Amino acid sequence: MPDRLKVLSLSTYTMGHITHQNILEQTFREQIPEVELVALHLPNHFKQDLAGRILYRLMTPRVPLLERSDADFYRLRNQLALSLYARRCLDRALAVYSPDVLHIHTQSIALLAESIMSRIPTVVSLDYTTALLATEHPAPAGVTYRPIVGLERRCFQVAAHVVACSDRARQSVLRDYGLAPDRVSTIHWSLPLERFNWPLRTAPIGPKPRLLFVGNDFVRKGGEDVLAVWLAHLAERSELDIVSNSPIPLPDRPDLRHHQGIGPLSPELLQLYQQADIFVMPTYEEVYGMVFIEATAAGLPCVGTTVMAVPELVQSGRNGFTIAPGDRQTLTQVLRQLIDQPELRHTMGLAGRAIAQEKFNAIHNFRRLADLFAQIRQERQIHG
Structure with a gap:
């Protein structure tokens, strides 16, 4: 050439x-x-x-x-x-x-x-x-x-x-x-958005909506908050998938799954995005957050925090919610709202797909x- x-x-x-x-x-x-x-x-x-x-x-x-x-x-x-x-x-x-x-x-x-x-x-x-x-x-x-x-x-x-x-x-x-x-x-x-081009669902694939957390640094990325909130308030109405290579002591129950050794944009990770209904990572420090872009492209409503550049990726009220890091009460409230309102999940998922096309x-x-x-x-x- x-x-x-x-x-x-x-x-x-x-x-x-x-x-x-x-x-x-x-x-x-x-x-x-x-x-x-x-x-x-x-x-x-x-x-x-x-x-x-x-x-x-x-x-x-x-x-x-x-x-x-x-x-x-x-x-x-x-x-x-x-x-x-x-x-x-x-x-x-x-x-x-x-x-x-x-x-x-x-x-x-x-x-x-x-x-x-x-x-x-x-x-x-x-x-x-x-x-x-x-x-x-x-x-x-x-x-x-x-x-x-x-x-x-x-x-x-x-x-x-x-x-x-x-x-x-x-x-x-x-x-x-x-x-x-x-x-x-x-x-x-x-992202290569064509890899996320599956139809959005209006209902969970199972009996309960599935939450997805992705983050190897489990503590810094707010994983302990997600787990505590889910066990205390949300386990009866949702399931939780955790993708992290960190060792995490978890109770043995079928609706709580820990996935290790999953690489970025791997078929296994893409499948988890496709099966999920809500993405949550209430991180304490995140200069950017590639996983928020992935979840947005996947059409998932996202729950993040107000730290650093995260609000540019999760536009609160449009494609998800941002909360203060460590605020477990508000985390519980917004997750419960998304779990209980499938139409809100769908609306935010569509908005996320539009944001991904525009920015990512x-x-x-x-x-x-x-x-x-x-x-x-x-x-x-x-x-x-």
Whole structure:
């Protein structure tokens, strides 16, 4: 293909970022052939670089008694170590490949790539900013995170463009880092919606509606609240499926099921979404929440919390409800309302499907990213 745009994409490739990156790569490969996207997954190169692993270990020891509050500056040291390793990874890749545009996800591994970004126009994508985390995490985060904010500011200023996955993160880049609005875009994380294209049901598949919780970090994602509320108030009128690799002591009953070892977007997970009637994850901390997008695409009313960017995904009163984290009384009320009102579940499910088409369509969103890559290459060709 003549004049094919060449993009080198380096991803942190951990936790929810794995799902995002896999969908991005598949979409470019199958739907956007005019872009040659060469992907680097940082953990894969980490396994092959003994010197890099040694450097990482030397830079990231934990300090007993200080680690829980980050008073040992672990977050700063960890991000510098990852950025140093990412720099080594990029140097090796650029020795044999010459991209038109560099894409780094996220800024946490781009803190030491300033000289490369000055030479090759770079798009930095992110799910959140440390400036936001510094205001939301307990002290002394406001102090220990401050050096990271300074490093991120330099990174964003050198980048050709910054892409945030939420409006909340974009506003932080504008407000806290001083970038001009035309240099920062919001492109939501996305899904291949055709994999969720089953008909919506107006009635449960069994005698009672099924609640679905998905979250490996069971405590942080509010799993204990869901389980306690369900056992105390909702077990007689609903069933509960828990997808989590955490060890969870559960009573032995047929309407309470614990699923382990289920991968992102696997056939098993998609089947659970299709069988469910309500999705619930009253998380205490969630910078984004890919599972809310999945549940929305599946046509499930969602119950989330008011933390971080979750209200952008769960629009309270439209495709679900958001509550304060830890508010078990309100959690009980909204779940009971959804359990008892099938017409409300159906209405919110339809609204969720519409939101997914508007905001979370992988083909549409990654086409926008491809257009951004092309624009950046063109600007570099014109201005040098």
